[in-house]
Amino acid sequence: MGCTTADVVTALRAAAAVVQEHRDELVRLDQAIGDADHGENMRRGFAAVVSKLDAEEPETPAKALKLVATTLISTVGGAAGPLYGTAFLRASTAVADLAELDGDAVARALRAALDGVVARGKAEVGDKTMVDALTPAVAAAASSTGSAAEALAAAADAAAEGAESTIPLVARKGRASYLGERSAGHLDPGSRSTALLLRALADAAAKA
């Protein structure tokens, strides 16, 4: 069973709620190895997404994703704004023609999102960034042969593991890289927000 536009919108609202809930946690993570704004940046961006969703009714899943992309680009700022913005924009393009998203569409969207993030941010796996969460998520979604919900669930599990894997790493990209060795021992905030978003989308899709 595929995700309809309404399902996608519901899932995006759920993601916004989760970002809101975890704002302080993301701030704290960024305070340890960055500049303490990731949680607030994401909160501001997803609060704006909710306002936009309240005002507009996207006609397709792709249009819903694009709405998220442009809103994040114009309200988040920092590294996360363009990166997540690009991710949602590429995901939108990848599913441009679909009325409903199945597992395969989800996998394609995630792959496009990752490619966008890497194209913009030039990070590789192991650099201690959101790429460390998104890369295994893309692989897991690709090997899942089930529904959209199943693909997202697999992606969320993998992203959570990927996020944890950033803890021992020494950052090579983003603000944490200024710390050199002192960045090791901390969870990367962007990988955590990626895992949180995917988990929220997966949970919402499971209920749809």
Next chain:
Amino acid sequence: MGCTTADVVTALRAAAAVVQEHRDELVRLDQAIGDADHGENMRRGFAAVVSKLDAEEPETPAKALKLVATTLISTVGGAAGPLYGTAFLRASTAVADLAELDGDAVARALRAALDGVVARGKAEVGDKTMVDALTPAVAAAASSTGSAAEALAAAADAAAEGAESTIPLVARKGRASYLGERSAGHLDPGSRSTALLLRALADAAAKA
């Protein structure tokens, strides 16, 4: 037995040592109701007095007192500098012609010092200033009919009491007056330094 020039110089050095010892106390008193510099101002001034006494040998008690006056005027600053400077200057003038100081000379010097302080600072008894210590000291010295040492001892006792009497007062002069009612309950730093100086001079004179 009168105080010779050498006795006066010894007493002034003793006074300088006492000021040095009580620097932090005077700072703390001034911190409570002023700007926390009285102890440091007095330390700086009397350190300079000691340097001057090391370099010059005053020929008379009056010249020793004048050396103190000009040194304090040029190194202390704040309210205490001109006030103590004027006090020592007037005291010096009051005993200008004497080779030794007896009880009567001490009383005259103290009276002149007080007049000088009042002329400059326009404070009255009860304003919570050094005048509250110096005024009873002058009276006590005047009623003492003994030696210089005895006159100074009487003055020092009276000054100590006068200083204590400032505790409940609401300041009407100097920096503490900005506090209004909040100045009550604290010992005035200038009255304390006056009491300390007189005690040191008296003790030194007693040993002379």
Next chain:
Amino acid sequence: MKKIINDPETVVRDALRGMRAAHPDLLTVYEDPAVVVRADAPVRGKVVVISGGGAGHEPLHGGFVGRGMLDAACPGAVFTSPTSDQVLDAVTKTDGGAGALLIVKNYTGDVLNFEMAGELAETEVRSVVIDDDVAVKDSLYTAGRRGVGGTVLLEKIVGAAAERGDDLAACEELAKRVISSVRSMGLALSSCTVPHVGSPSFELADDEMEIGIGIHGEPGRQRVPVGPASEMVAALLDPILEDLPFASGDRVLLFTNSMGGTPLIELYLAHGIAEQLLADRGITVERRLVGPYITSLEMQGMSLTLLKVDDEMLELWDAPVHTPALRWGV
């Protein structure tokens, strides 16, 4: 105590050496006694304008030495008025034959030391005493009000008058007009620490602020819970407005000052609120100054100063000035 200093005893001297190094074209800096003199002094035929006070209020006063403002400044020890020797030396070094106007902030120590210097000077000397702090209740029987933020405006305006050639009497009269038209008040979110003391001048809890502070770490008149900026600004502005009083239709210069540790982002924020409150009352802000100009070491906090201006004051405010801390028109 964490400070960028070498030794509490040499702080003022060491900072003066830095000023000398930083402004070789503007200032001549003497160390003993400590006097900061404009590089082209003495200016023949010009009334000299001299001020001074304890160190720790930078850029006041040394940062205001230069063309169109002060001829010399005498820095005392931290928070301690200069000695009369310093003031006398400043008068002597700058004397242009037209007399000297001494700008004295109303503190007993400053008043006494400047007074003694005036008595000893060989040139004609007049003094004006600024006492613009409305936080202090005035009375004939006390030391009166403190001189605070208004000093900066006074030095600029009178400095410009002296620069254009006004004589000593005219400068003195103008100074008195400015003093009678200016009012200030300040608050602190944190205390400062005097280097030779090593501990904070007063203690504030995490949710407290001190209203009506002076510029020497003296406690203020009232300790209250920290509120939003709009309340803080009103707590300073209302007493100022009532005091002169300032009324609808008045034209003013608004000076929003940092006590040293408050950053510009907060200062601009407060300034915007003050402008709004003045607009609401029908008071026109003709000129403004926003920044750390009369400080109390690293104290966090701010003060507001309001000067009721006339056309002459505005013209003198706008006149060229070239000092380390204020510069325009040149």
Next chain:
Amino acid sequence: MKKIINDPETVVRDALRGMRAAHPDLLTVYEDPAVVVRADAPVRGKVVVISGGGAGHEPLHGGFVGRGMLDAACPGAVFTSPTSDQVLDAVTKTDGGAGALLIVKNYTGDVLNFEMAGELAETEVRSVVIDDDVAVKDSLYTAGRRGVGGTVLLEKIVGAAAERGDDLAACEELAKRVISSVRSMGLALSSCTVPHVGSPSFELADDEMEIGIGIHGEPGRQRVPVGPASEMVAALLDPILEDLPFASGDRVLLFTNSMGGTPLIELYLAHGIAEQLLADRGITVERRLVGPYITSLEMQGMSLTLLKVDDEMLELWDAPVHTPALRWGV
């Protein structure tokens, strides 16, 4: 957290309103998106110079908007780079037909957002990325060095070149020359507190300082005991001198910067030490800038920036500038 603010969410907007009120003759301030534009923009035929970054570094960048420096500045949220929308809007609002040079501090967020704006702009846009912080080890495989104090000097010098009529290619080339000649390093005695966080970005003991900090409350590279000012200054200056390297006979501009909470008396003191150390090495200080120009909210601390100058840079440094924070020659 004690700050003069109303609400952490509206700090930047409220401060911008204060800037607008304070500088009506110099600035046009837009709120949505937030852009500070010089009042006489667009200037026809002139290359526009635009910068931006997170708020909390005031006066950077909005305080440098005006004749002879920036045409526009885009303030992000506190310590968060602006969005590409803001940058694009700044380009559109100031476009004088001669192209735009974007001055980008080297942080991933800034680089990405300015890059996206550049891609979308209809006028010709070039970007330069400043990365002068020697505290960060450079490497091809990392985000590279941060942009810090050198930004102020870059904006002044390139702003002057654009003002005199240099074309876009010339401005870009000059900017690259400045970037390759400037190095900085900073230290903190205290952390700052980001308004929307409410607690200090890092904790320092009473006897500790953090060397090699950035301007966003990021921890530095090394935590060491607080020493005398002469050690602090050397700890900043030595790595700077070694890095470029600077050598005997070099001519430099020395910029001694406060992180926001360090008062001028300490800053001058540190500046004096730096001048002495440079003189000892045979390096000639041709120009200096001392003050809080690129800050980190209320952080106590300082940074030093050294620019190896040539005659053209000096001429452009001396050229008239009229902005809220820097003004001379006008």
